[in-house]
Amino acid sequence: MADVQIPATDHPSFTTPETGLTSAQVRERMDAGRTNAVEEHTSRTVGEIVRANVLTRFNAMLGAIAVAVLATGRLGDMMFALVLVLNSAIGIVQEVRAKRTLDRLALLHAPTATVIRDGEMGEIPIAEVVIDDLIELTTGDQVPADGHLRISEGVEIDESNLTGESDPVSKSVGDEVMSGTAVVAGKGYFQARAVGEDAYARRIASEVKVFKRAHSEIEHGINTLLRYITWVIVAITPFLLWGQFRSLEDGQNWQDAVTGTAAALVGMVPEGLVLLTSLSFGLAALALTRRQVLVQELPAVEGLARVDVVCLDKTGTLTDGNIAFDELFPVDGCDPDEVTKALGSMAHQTTPNASLAAIGEAFAAADGWHKAGEVPFSSARKWSAMSFRGEESWYLGAPDMLLADDDPLRGRVAELAAEGRRVLLFQRSGQDLDGDGLPDDRRSMALVALGENVRPDAAETLRYFAEQDVTIKVISGDNPTTVAAIGRKLGLDVGEPVDANTIGSEPEDLAEVVETTTIFGRVSPQQKRAMVRALQANGHTVAMTGDGVNDAMALKDADIGVAMGNAAQATKAASQLVLLDGRFARLPNVLGEGRRVIGNIERVASFFVAKNTYSLLLAVCVTVAGMTYPFLPRHLTLISGVTIGIPAFFLALGPNPARYRPGFLRRVLMFSVPAGAVTGVAIFASYLTARAEDLEVDQARTMATAAALVVALWILVVLSRPFKPWKGLLVGVMIAMAVLAFVVPFVSKGFELDTDASALPFALAIGVAGAIGVELIYRWVERAKFAPPRERRRHLPTS
Structure with a gap:
């Protein structure tokens, strides 16, 4: 039999006998689904995470182009498709990793409940609690279901998890207890009346099941670009494809037309920006994980x-939610040392509630103070008492229960309460303890102020x-x-x-x-x-x-x-x-990482949008002129890698403490669109000049690539300002890599660069002219970006 007697009662909610439910009754309730089992989600499912990171506009655009190139059999021109895989993988890995961390935490803290069934007490997982179970509550327990108390031996419940109210609530027989709360003092038994999805805490939780993704201005800006780019691609692809077929020369076939079209379309998609944004977020998330x-x-x-x-x-x-001792206010004429000895001895010689536990942390038990008798705390009388051998009796409790109505000490209690403190009164008496009775000779010795433990x-x-x-x-x-x-x-x-x-x-x-x-x-x-x-x-x-x-x-x-x-x-x-x-x-660590990501992504976004701009301009120009596209996909890989991909990766990881300013997309477009237009003009001018000189298409594409590298490298120079040693080294290495692509035979062959082109110096000169144009645009944008509004309209120069 259970070593506890649950008293019989006429309370309408108390239908379970003192021996608890029988095994047959438990099975009946389980079969009817009246259990505490709920589908607990720590976050999105793995399937939802995968779908959210794979089924995106960006992946659809790049995937369609990749399929077209795959049909040509020219796998060397499909390197851009790696971005699609990496971008999805970064998001999936981070979110699944976070989900598994929360799942492990949930499993580690999975609680149990002690129930009475068939007259015996036993411990079960809280998911196996059924309606009408008799459940034991002791200090430290989480309440597993909603119900009413059948026995209360000084039960105090912390309901802050549901209400936000930090003060523990005393509970008597018949009072309601709710799931999601915790027992901070006393012991009791309650009968479950609502379990599973019907419990109060679960009803609140059900209202937050719909997933809402965090808003990101960077993602919003990129998605806005993608949306416009999608419309452009859909509109221009038929004309671009037609133009590429129309411009085929001897020895060229449909595969050349398709790869030329694909090169133009890939250039319009900011695939590097999408990947770099995901990578920056992922690395920031990893750094924050190390900071808990x-x-x-x-x-x-x-x-x-x-x-x-x-x-x-x-x-x-x-x-931190815990009660802490704040201050002791001895009453005039009382010995503070005696008061602290009595408080410490009282706190250390009983099973303390939250208030006494806080007092016990502040005061040690005194030597020679041995407990002779005790009246445990009761939520009904709101005080406790203890007597000591050779000493008097001491009472600790709520001032409104221990003080007379006209006691002047009530004024001081009111003052302390107005300051947000929880106040207890400590009294002594020369009489022996008498159960619930309060002796008339009690003298107030001190006010004990308690508060919450501030982090x-x-x-x-x-x-x-x-x-x-x-x-x-x-x-x-x-x-x-x-x-x-x-x-x-x-x-x-x-x-x-x-x-x-x-x-x-x-x-x-x-x-x-x-x-x-x-x-x-x-x-x-x-x-x-x-x-x-x-x-x-x-x-x-x-x-x-x-x-x-x-x-x-x-x-x-x-x-x-x-x-x-x-x-x-x-x-x-x-x-x-x-x-x-x-x-x-x-949280400041999170804010710092966020600022670094925003500032650096804004910087490197200009690289990618400039490339999209000149790619679109080139697509329109070659379609109107009826010419083959000036680049193969591998040429774009070289240009993007040396002038955008590699440097943008390092620039995105550098420190950047600048405060957030709204208008990410506007600021990016202010520089990148005109800079991209200048780059496109330089590229097309080089290509047009080469074709006018009757150079072979491979030579013309080499000239276009050289001009593109010169202008794009200068975009890298201006966006790396203000210069620091590591940035100077980065720019130098990128210039060296561009030169090596032309002078190292196997590299130039891999990128199909014809280094024998006689007009190459002319292409470089056009590139330098384009770089000067980029410099002028950058200086104008910097003045316009940071000038006060009135000066900005007049374009006044800065000093």
Whole structure:
């Protein structure tokens, strides 16, 4: 038999006998599906991750071109297809890696429950709990289902995971307990009345199942380019193909027309930019993982750098959720040393609740103070007591239960409570303990102030965000006065805290108050979500941090959701970033990586868009002129590799602490489109000159390649500014590689370069003219980009 007696009761919810369910009743409920088993997702499935990274516009465009080249049998011209494979692989590997990390964490922390069945107690996985089970609760247990208490021996529940309220809630017989909460004191038994998907925590979690990918301005800009490029390719391909067939010369066949068309189309697709963006995100995610930050979606690396408002949940973010001793206030005329001895001895000679445990960490047990008797804490009377051999009896509890109505000490209690502190009163009596009775000779000895344990790195992190012009909003389910006190301790300008019970719960109701208020208390999960939406409607980019199920909906709707490492699975699944060690101080690392990625991708994006521009211009020119395309795919591989691919890779990984500025695509287009147009004119001029001189098509293509390399290398020069030694070395190596491609016989043969072309110096001269044009464009753009608006319109020169 179970070594516990569950009393009989007339409570309508208590239908299970004191011996628990029988095996037959358990099987019946399992067959009916009334169990605690739920489909728990830590993130997207592997299939969903693969589909999201493979079925993209970019892959469709490049894949179609690759199939066309494959049909010609010229596999040497298919090297561009490697970008397609690598780009998909980077995204898949990172997201699957993040998923497996969360899966391992979920398995490591899989909880169990102790139930009474057939009169015996046993431990089972929480997924096997069924409706009407009798379940034991002890300190440290997670409540596995919703139900009502049948026995309560001082049970206190931490419901902050659901409500955000950090104060433990005392529970009596008949009170409701909810899944997702935790027992912080006492012992009890409850009967499950809602399990699985019907439980409260699961109902909240079900609202965040729909996956929402983090917004990325870089991805959005690239996708915008791809969308326009797709329309251009669809429109121009028939004319380009027709032009290539029309311009076929003796000895050429349909394969030449198809590969010429493919070369033109590949040049229009920014395949290197897409790959480099994925690679930059992936490497940043890897660096953050080493700092205990798990990136579930690659764009989230960039996302935090764009954020201008961070919404924080107090419990679990600014504080670690544990109660801590704050300060002792001895009453006038009392011996502080005696008070500390009594407090320490009381805390160390009992099974402490959360408050006594915090006191025990502050005060040691005194020598010679041996317990003679005890009255354990009760949620009904709100105090506990202990007597010591040779000493008097001591009482610790809520001041409103131990103080007379007219006691002047109530004023001091009110003052401390207004500062957000939790206050206990410590009294002594010369009489022996008498159960629930309070002796009349009690004398107040001290007020004990408790608070939440503030994370040691929280203040520094908040200062960092303030320096970066990021606004902080603390949104908590706790008392607003308590939240404000924590914020004040951390150096926040808390202003006037707002009790969310006094405001609405729709985004339109909150539009004004979310702008003017820093501290919000007693916020419901629905209001947290509405506040995030209200801030977004006001034009802000919002990050939300949290660890409770009550935070999951807000995290899902935020631009960037950040979950703590100990967060509920539903909360982690709704977030883009997980702080594995739960340290809020990790966020500046994410912001730094995001800035580096944004700044460097903006720099190197100009390489690729310039190439797309001159490729499109060349496609139009050769189609109108009825000429063969000036490059083979392998020529473009050389040009792209030396002037874009290799240097862009190193430039994308360099340090870049510049702050984020909106307008990524506009700034890229300001330089790259005119620079690409100048490059295209230089290439076509070289090619046209060679054809006018009746040079062979291979010689003409060599001239075009030489001109392209000169202009594109100068684009590399201007985009590498300001120069540092490693950048100078990089440019020098790229120039050397371009020269070697022409002077090393087997290399030039592999790229089909005819180095005997007599007009090659003329092509180089055209390239130099193009480089001068690029330099002039760069200087104009730099003046226009950084001048104040009025000066920008007038194009005034800078000093």
